[in-house]
Amino acid sequence: MYTPPVGFRFKAVFQGIDGVGDNDTLFQDVSGLTREIELEEVKDGANPMSAFKFPKKVKYTNLVLKRGMFVDSALVGFFDQAVNSYFNVLNLDSSTCDITISLLGETNEPLISWTVYNAFPVKWVISDFKASGNEIVVESLEFSYQRFKRN
Numbered sequence: 001m002y003t004p005p006v007g008f009r010f011k012a013v014f015q016g017i018d019g020v021g022d023n024d025t026l027f028q029d030v031s032g033l034t035r036e037i038e039l040e041e042v043k044d045g046a047n048p049m050s051a052f053k054f055p056k057k058v059k060y061t062n063l064v065l066k067r068g069m070f071v072d073s074a075l076v077g078f079f080d081q082a083v084n085s086y087f088n089v090l091n092l093d094s095s096t097c098d099i100t101i102s103l104l105g106e107t108n109e110p111l112i113s114w115t116v117y118n119a120f121p122v123k124w125v126i127s128d129f130k131a132s133g134n135e136i137v138v139e140s141l142e143f144s145y146q147r148f149k150r151n
Helices: 075-086 089-096
Strands: 010-015 029-030 035-043 051-060 061-066 097-105 112-126 136-142 149-150
Touching: 029 149, 051 149, 075 089, 075 112
Parallel strands: none
Antiparallel strands: 010 097, 029 061, 035 051, 061 136, 097 112, 112 136, 112 149
16 A cells, blocks of 8 residues: 655755755755746637637746754855855856755655756745744745756
C-alpha cells in the first residue's frame, strides 16, 4: 500500500555560495515551488460566444525559506553581497546560486528533489521583536529564480 510522504522532513542545499554549512541550511518552512502556465485568450471573430486559449509563458513564484535567525550566517552574507552588487552590473552573476530542495524519507534519504536555477535574493525579513513575548526570532529569505526542475 502506498503511503504519501510527510512534508516536515526536508533539506535545502545551496550550490555556488562559499561558506554555507549544514547549520546554515536548516529551515522550518519552504514555500514557492510553484509554476503556472499563463494563458492568452483570443476571441473568435466569427463566434463572439467562444474564445481560444493559448499558452503564453511559464510563471514561477518566489522561493521563500524561513528559519530561526543565525547571528553569523554565510547565507545572509550572500544576501548582503547581492544587495551591494545590484548597483554594479558587472557583478550580477556572483549574486545567483542554484538551490536543491529535497523531501526526505524516514531514514533521511532523499525521496524526491527539485533544483531551482539561477536564484537571486530579493527579500530578507526578520520577525518583530516584542518585549512581552518569548518567540524565537525568525528570518525569511526570499529568492526569485529562472526555473526549477524535478530531479
